[in-house]
Amino acid sequence: MHDKWGPVHKRHKIARFVVGLPLSFRVCDMNPFATIPIEERYAEFHKRYPALNLIGNTRMVEILCFKEEFPEVRVYAKAEYTNPGGSLKDRPVRRMLLEASIEGKIGKGQVVLDSSSGNAGIAYAMLGAMMNVPVQIVVPGNASKERKLRIQAHGARLVQTDPLEGYDEALREGHRIADREPGKYFHCDQYANEHNWLSHYETTAPEIIAQSEGKLTHFVAGIGTGGTVTGVGRRLKKDIAGVEVVQIVPEDFPGIEGLKPLENPGDIIPKILDQSVVDHKVRVSSAEAAR
Template sequence: KIIIDSSSGNAGIAYSMIGNSLGYKVEIVIPGNASLERKQRMKAHGTNIIETDPIEGYDEALRHVHKLVDANPDKYFLCDQYANDNNWLSHYHGTAEEIINQMSDEFEYFVGGIGTGGSITGIGRKLKEKYPNIKIHGIRPEIWPGIEGLKPLGSPEDIIPKILDESVVDEWIYVTADEAKHYCQILAKQGIFVGQSSGCYIAACSKLMEKIDCGRIVTILNDFGDRYFSAGLWS
C-alpha cells in the first residue's frame, strides 16, 4: 500500500524520509500555501504531493486525505496523525521524559501549541502526573494569515483533532503571526535559527512572563528556520 497522510509539511518530511527509504511509496496531502522548501524536501525523497486550497487551511487537507482513502481503501495505508494514539503516546513516553530529565527540579509552567494535538496532550498528561501543580498554557494563533503548523481552533467549524485532550490546558495565550516572526528574528540573532511555530512559542512565553511574578517556564522549539525563506519569514 501507499503511505498517505495530511501534513503541514514537517510530519510529511518524516514520512517521506522513512517511508521512501524502506521502499514504500508515499503521498502527502498538504495545503497549497505550505512553504516551498518543505515541498521540495518531500519531493527530493520521492514523495508525491497533493495540494489543497490554501484558504481552507489544514482542515481541507485532512478532509481530502480521508476522501482519497475512503475511495481507495485497498490502495492506501493512512497514518492518520490527527487520530493516531501513537502520536500523543510518543510525546508522553518520549518528549515529556526528555523535559523531566533535563529539568533538575519541578517547574511551574509549560507552553505549547496545537497542530495534531499530540505534543500538548502527551506532554501535558505526563507533566500533570509528575507535577500536579503545573500549569499548561496552550497557544491560539490568529486565524489569518495563521502560523504554519498550528491550528487556531477558534471557529465552530474547525476540526478538533481526535487525540487532543483539551482538559490538560489550563489557559490559552493568543499570538499573532507578526509576533511569531518577531521572536524568530530575535532568536536568530542569538544563534538559534527556528521556524514560525517556535517563534510563536517564545512569543507566548514572553506574554506569560508579563503575567506571573515568578516561576520557571518550559517550551519546545521544533522546527528549522531554513524551511521558511520562501514564506517571507526572514524578509
C-alpha cells in the first residue's frame, strides 16, 4: 500500500524500532552480555555516585514482529527505557554534567538550566538531585504530565512554554532565561553541547557494535537534539564499513515527543547535528508508529 509518503509497509517496519518496544522481542542472540567499561575520566564520579553505573550498557533485543513480513531481515532495538531516567537521554546528560563538574562550571551554587521535551529534563533532575546541584528545566506545556511530575518529584524547577508557540519555544526561552541572569545559571544547552553527541560516540555506538559483533548494516533513529544520530552515526561509520544511517521524520502533529521533523522553514537546526551522517530519511506518521 502507498500513501503520500510512499510505501506504508516500509515505514511501519522502521516505526516500531523507533517509538518503543513491541511485546514480541527477545534478547539479542549475538553477544547479549557484551558491555563496555566506564570511561577512566569519569571513574571517580562513578565511585562517588554509584547510581551512575546504572546508565548505559542497555540490552539489545531482537524485534520479532517483522519476521513474517521480512524473513530475511533481522531488526534489533536498544532497550534504552531500562536507563534509570527511563530514556537514552540519561547518557548525554550524565556526560554533560560530569564535564561541567570537572570544568568547575557547576557545584558552587550555579543552577543547571536547559530546555527539554521531557526526557532530558528527567535525567537532569535525577542526576542534579544525586549530585546536589539545583536544576531548572524549560519544557513545552504539552509535554506529558508524567514527565513533568517526575521532573518536579526530583526537586527541579519547571518552566513551561506555550504549546501553541511550537516545540522550539522551550529552546528559545532557555536562552532568554540564561541571557537575563548569566551568573546564576550553567546553561547546559544540549542542542549545542559537544558532550551530548560524544556520549553516544563513546557509549551507545560501542555497545551496539559489541552486542551485534559488528554485523550491522543499518542504524535507525529520530532526531531531537541530533546527539544520537551524530554520535552513533559518526562512530558506526568509522568502525563498520558500509553501514547506513536512517533518520526517522515524524509528523509535525500529533508528533512524537522528543522527535522533530526539522523540515519547516522556521525550525531551529541543532548546532551539534551532523546531517552528513544521514544516508536516508523515512517519514513515519504517529498512527503508523503506534500500530
